[in-house]
Amino acid sequence: MKAIVAQLVEDALAALPDLSDAVANLDLATTVERTRDAGHGDFASNVAMRLARTARQNPRELANTITDCLPDSNLVDKTEIAGPGFINFYLSPAAFHTEIETILDQGGDYGRQAAKDHPRILLEFVSANPTGPLHVGHGRHASFGATLGNLLEAAGYPVQREYYVNDAGRQMDILGLSVCLRWMESQGASFAFPRAGYRGDYIRDIAAEIDTSGIDSVDTSALFEGVPADEPDGDKEAHIGGLIDAAKRTFGDDAFGRIRQQSLESIRQDIEMDLAEFGVIFDRWYSEQDLEKNGRIDAALVILEKRNMLYQKDGATWFRATDFGDEKDRVVVRENGVKTYFASDIAYHFDKRERGFEHLIDILGADHHGYVARVRAGLSAMGYEATDLEVELMQFVVLFRGKEKLAMSTRAGEFVTLRQLREEVGNDAARFFYVMRSNDQHLDFDLELAKRRSTDNPVYYIQYAHARIASVFRQLAEKTLTWDPNNGRRGLSLLTETHEKELMTALSRYPEVLELAAANRAPQHLVHYLRDLANEFHTYYNAHVFIVDDDTLRDARLTLIAATRTVIANGLAIIGVSAPDRM
């Protein structure tokens, strides 16, 4: 709808050749906006003020000139010049009626833009290490990422959702060892579990179900002999490192490797199932092990070497990150010959780009912000643009139960898992609450509020609007009446109540909200919009009876609320929240 007004302004300016220079460096789409105050009409343009300086004209006079050149349109009732030089547009009722018809015609597609071919977007999110179940922080990443993916698709972009599985490296060895040790305990062995091991109960569960043949006959003394002391007397990293070496030696690389793979695969599958239950589906699970196996990390290092981006120092191989704006050079191969995590990440991001994705979006925890510059540097050094990579940083989640803040200690295994949260408040409330706030705002997640079945709870309030509309149609049937949509369309001009006009205005904003939320990577705009829309509907419901005796007025009102139901359902679908017909 905004586009209609913007087009009128553009046409008017085209008829004013004297202004063409000034117009040239102005993005006209940005000069039209919704008014905040109905007293200013439906849309306002600040184009005259924006052009006034370069055109060296008084803004109000300029606004007058532009208004005179506006083409006639049956969608605009009148225009006014107001304030310092705003042009206010008052749209005709027909403009809103057309929009209602568009909603009904397009249904689930209403608000979506035409599919574009470019840029192809690769959206990577969650990517939690497969060392344990997802916790509430990951839930925010999952909800935000899934919603952003939906928003970008609604904006017409081709999107692939990807989960990068950090299934290589030392922490996988620590996982494998933790499982071995828990299994040995289950067989009656007794020893101090390493401080740096994974201590959660899920490790015992894995130990109970996987194939541990190969470590059956090992006695603990052989494993712990000669291993450096654990904390507090010694160093926990050295201790667990010694245990890993001992385990590989005594069990054999094959047996240990098998346990490690089974353990991580068990956790990875659990994560995938957890996310699927949460409505978060990935197109691809990209394994770091595969990256290494396929030689892509070495290949990336060769390219960097050829481009003279690497050098040796202190026995390690360094990448010249400072040449690309990072604050220091970074190690890619350690003195011990082991490649760093950063080396695989260069290779991974290069690979994303090589697979034809022109725009890469990573959703990362705010604690990873220091990492962004070097990944960008890597991408630049590999011959792509640093700006090809966009990073959205997520701030942390703090759980509340009413006023009480829930302590969460990952170390002690006391963290709340995503699964526990979902079970307590339900998927809908969880998906909704997680995207309620801007990603760069800390999120206070109130479990009590999320569970409440009253209008205090925004997700409830919005779903209730949807269910209420369905209920009205059930009432209609009970009264043995039917809705005639065509008659309703013809009768839309009967909808002249303030509440009806406000509801129509709110509905017509939906495509603009979607576009804005996608462009700004800001799902909270959609959340706020849906709450506003639900509020407009509930207010209307409370003020007027829909099922009236007059056939045409009744059909028209039912047409309006049917359109409302469609928009609420579409918006909730983007967030991943159900739109129930009954509650």
Add this chain to the structure above:
RNA sequence: GCCCCGGUAGCUCAGUCGGAUAGAGCACCAGAUUCCUAAUCUGGGGGUCAGAGGUUCGAAUCCUCUCCGGGGCGCCA
């Protein structure tokens, strides 16, 4: 020390590319409610947009500095 994010009503937060009188929910106060769902509704009070300077027709928004809170600055991942 350097880097990132935040600071807007009592609380939790929106505020688009600079736009007209600063927005919502909760809480609070006052009313209403024989009615398609009380699983409520209507109205009201409440602001030094952290502070100071700058840019301009116009600043919560952009720039500079300061203060406060969170996070990050590994041959960890």
